[in-house]
Amino acid sequence: MSIYSETADYIAKKIGTIPDTAIILGSGLGRLADEITDKVVIPYTEIPHFIRSTAPGHKGNLIFGKIEGKYVLAMQGRFHFYEGYSMEQVTYPIRVFAKLGIKKMFVTNAAGGINTEYIPGDLMLIKDHICLMPNPLIGKNLEEFGPRFPDMTMPYDKELRLSAHRIADELKIKLYDGVYLGLTGPTYETVSEIKFFRMIGADAVGMSTVPEVIVARHCGIRVFGMSVITNKATSEDSTTENDGNEVLIEADKAASKMMNIVKKLLKQN
Ligand code: HPA
Secondary structure (H helix, E strand, O other): OOHHHHHHHHHHHHHOOOOOEEEEEOOOHHHHHHHOEEEEEEEHHHOOOOOOOOOOOOOOEEEEEEEOOEEEEEEEOOOOHHHOOOHHHHOHHHHHHHHHOOOEEEEEEEEEEOOOOOOOOOEEEEEEEEEOOOOOOOOOOOOOOOOOOOOOOOOOOHHHHHHHHHHHHHOOOOEEEEEEEEOOOOOOOOHHHHHHHHHOOOOEEEOOOHHHHHHHHHOOOEEEEEEEEEEEOOOOOOOOOOOHHHHHHHHHHHHHHHHHHHHHHHHHO
16 A cells, blocks of 8 residues: 555544545635634644644644535645655645545645735735746656646636636625746745746746645646735835745735635535
């Protein structure tokens, strides 16, 4: 039995029912976990082969329970490449989701706004990404999960995107539709890098999500992604420096808007 199956079996025994949807809660967005009822909380440290998260604002729990009457499995805290984990470790939970039989993955993150219209506290639905991180599928292909050369024409599920926009309209929440650019970090970007990223079509920039999405698509899991714009990425006329605190404060404020969209999305899909 593969280690992925060992981990999945452990989790399946703890939770009993396999949910349709897994949610990855990003920086400061762990509060969504408070909305989960009938909880089973499994610390990462207790899960065979799981690693613990060291990033600020990231707890390390797998939380099973109900949101809006639907079972979900939520990751409160994710693993980042900049923490020093390998891509295989960063994306380990996604392959466990696949082994569990999970069909959909909702990913959330904090991101810097590159699009000049974006201001801190805005929400951006991820319509596509640009991967400037090492590809997590480099290495021997794991045939049990998917093909050697997975398609990436449309990594973010169209139905879920349309549904989220309908919901945001109903709730009168402004929801941008943008391209997320994934970098390794941990440095924030230089002024010249931001200019370059704007030129190549990125709307927001961050240090996560893309590896998980690529691995989820390799496994055939449908993906939905949303970013909280926590800061304007650096520009030449910036008077302030990027700091992690601003990111956590804005993420917290926008979390309730995002929570309302995600809850309805779960209910309707
Ligand atoms: N850059 C990269 N990652 C980020 C940022 C940023 O400006 N804000 C939040 N995550």
